[in-house]
Amino acid sequence: MNLELASKVVVISGGAKGIGEAITISFAAEGAVACILGRNPVEAEELCARVAEDGGRAEFFACELTDENAVREVVGVIFKKYGRIDCVVNNAGVNDGAGLSSGVEAFRESLEKNIVHCFVLVQAAMDALIASRGSVVNVGSKCASTGQGGTSGYVASKGAMNALTREWAIDFAPHGVRVNCVIPAEVMTPMYQKWIASRPDPSGALAAIEQTIPLGQRMTTAREIADAVVFAASPRSSHTTGQIIYVDGGYTHLDRAVTTKGAAK
Numbered sequence: 001m002n003l004e005l006a007s008k009v010v011v012i013s014g015g016a017k018g019i020g021e022a023i024t025i026s027f028a029a030e031g032a033v034a035c036i037l038g039r040n041p042v043e044a045e046e047l048c049a050r051v052a053e054d055g056g057r058a059e060f061f062a063c064e065l066t067d068e069n070a071v072r073e074v075v076g077v078i079f080k081k082y083g084r085i086d087c088v089v090n091n092a093g094v095n096d097g098a099g100l101s102s103g104v105e106a107f108r109e110s111l112e113k114n115i116v117h118c119f120v121l122v123q124a125a126m127d128a129l130i131a132s133r134g135s136v137v138n139v140g141s142k143c144a145s146t147g148q149g150g151t152s153g154y155v156a157s158k159g160a161m162n163a164l165t166r167e168w169a170i171d172f173a174p175h176g177v178r179v180n181c182v183i184p185a186e187v188m189t190p191m192y193q194k195w196i197a198s199r200p201d202p203s204g205a206l207a208a209i210e211q212t213i214p215l216g217q218r219m220t221t222a223r224e225i226a227d228a229v230v231f232a233a234s235p236r237s238s239h240t241t242g243q244i245i246y247v248d249g250g251y252t253h254l255d256r257a258v259t260t261k262g263a264a265k
């Protein structure tokens, strides 16, 4: 299938690491120009060089996403350079452990780290997206539906992301701009590694989690998330909008009493 993404300009927040890295690679493989927004030039430049070696195009734009002015400025720089923006991927986020006992300031900061910058980025790119009849893809989390415990800020942000997917789909529909959300559950990335390492028995915890994933009793790969994001972003997904798409091996919705390995059949 030709996804019709050649030379399309895609802005990917946190596109240098983990799921974002895989999204950058998948877009570049389809011939799109992947514009990475992030804070770490070393990892991003290394990725851009790898993409170029494979014949693709990726470029790094340094930006701390919690700095509203920096986000607006960088969107302006990208638009000036390429003359268009076809897609925004709100991927960056952090499962930062801002829970009920952390206090209200930590909660507010978590919203800044996880959802406020998504609003700013979409707002900054709005005119360009309308001009290109482009798309937005949000990267959410299963925890918006399941909860997680101890992470009020992150979970509230991901819940808001699901709601904003529907809200923005309505706002943008008259302009032919689509908005969708891809939901990961368990994907091995630097962020996930850090979280699992904080468990009392990391390898035991990982094995226990894998057993609860109905399809294959394994983690989802970053590439599997990325490919769903790229398809949702592409013109070949032209009549899909306001959708929350779970790419999680059935983790969130299937009945584990009948799908988990070892469960009574």
Ligand SMILES: NC(=O)c1ccc[n+]([C@@H]2O[C@H](COP(=O)([O-])OP(=O)(O)OC[C@H]3O[C@@H](n4cnc5c(N)ncnc54)[C@H](O)[C@@H]3O)[C@@H](O)[C@H]2O)c1
Binding pocket: 013, 014, 015, 016, 017, 018, 019, 020, 037, 038, 039, 040, 063, 064, 065, 066, 090, 091, 092, 093, 094, 095, 113, 139, 140, 141, 142, 183, 184, 185, 186, 187, 188, 189, 190, 191, 192
């Ligand atoms: N890994 C999982 O299992 C999982 C599960 C559910 C949801 N998610 C979601 O997927 C997305 C990507 O997660 P990941 O596991 O790849 O994370 P990661 O930490 O491995 O990578 C995130 C990238 O975004 C960048 N970033 C984050 N906040 C930033 C900021 N304020 N300014 C600039 N750069 C920033 C980081 O530096 C990093 O490069 C997140 O939104 C996360 O909530 C991941």
